[in-house]
Amino acid sequence: MKASLWTQDLGKSFRLHLQGGIRIPVLEHVDFAVAPGECVALSGPSGAGKSTLMRCLYGNYGAEAGRIHLMHDGAAVELTGADARAMREIRRQTLGYVSQFLRVIPRIGALDIVAEPLIARGAAPELARTRAESLLLQLNLPRRLHHLPPATFSGGEQQRVNLARGFAPGYPILLLDEPTASLDAANREVVIALIAEAKAAGTAIIGIFHDVEVRDRVADRLFEVLPIQDAA
Ligand SMILES: Nc1ncnc2c1ncn2[C@@H]1O[C@H](COP(=O)(O)OP(=O)(O)OP(=O)(O)O)[C@@H](O)[C@H]1O
């Protein structure tokens, strides 16, 4: 099957300007692909570059070598060459990202935070709010919290708002960074079910799962991110 997202010879290093400009290579020659309906888990030791790869795939970090391509609006586009406007459009329609921590927007209630990306894709506000509400309830977020801004929510409650926001629109490609890290066993099961549902609907998922049990249950395969060896 045709891939939803793929990289060619992707490379990324960091330059530490405060340390005399030394260069720290993190990713080299990464060739990676994920197909519709497939979940690929990034594996590898701490510090290998899993989160860095995910941030490159979302366009938060520019790649310094190689390319990232994805299917967007029926055509292959190169993420590495996308300008800010194209990037916004890709994120609105195609590419979702559930970061490890919710970026709290002051004064906006949980339900509106979840409904917002749906409305941005053209859903009627009432429908978007109904879908947001049902996802929040599925993730066991009590109704009394739905209209409160999540700033004062617990870590697990914020993560569930973040997950609802990521799953609500049904993006064709979804990036998940530690989606179950702050969750109890019951909510972990809900997330496993949401991932299975998204895969069945054709979403391509790239995830980082430190919880091996979750990883084994959702991932179709692992992609190992290898640490770069220090030069001798
Ligand atoms: N903004 C940055 N500036 C400099 N170095 C960075 C930056 N971000 C990450 N690094 C370095 O890049 C390497 C990879 O980091 P990354 O966070 O991608 O690892 P990871 O595989 O996600 O690890 P973990 O499993 O612990 O989350 C690390 O050595 C880290 O110190």
Ligand SMILES: [Mg+2]
């Ligand atoms: Mg990480």
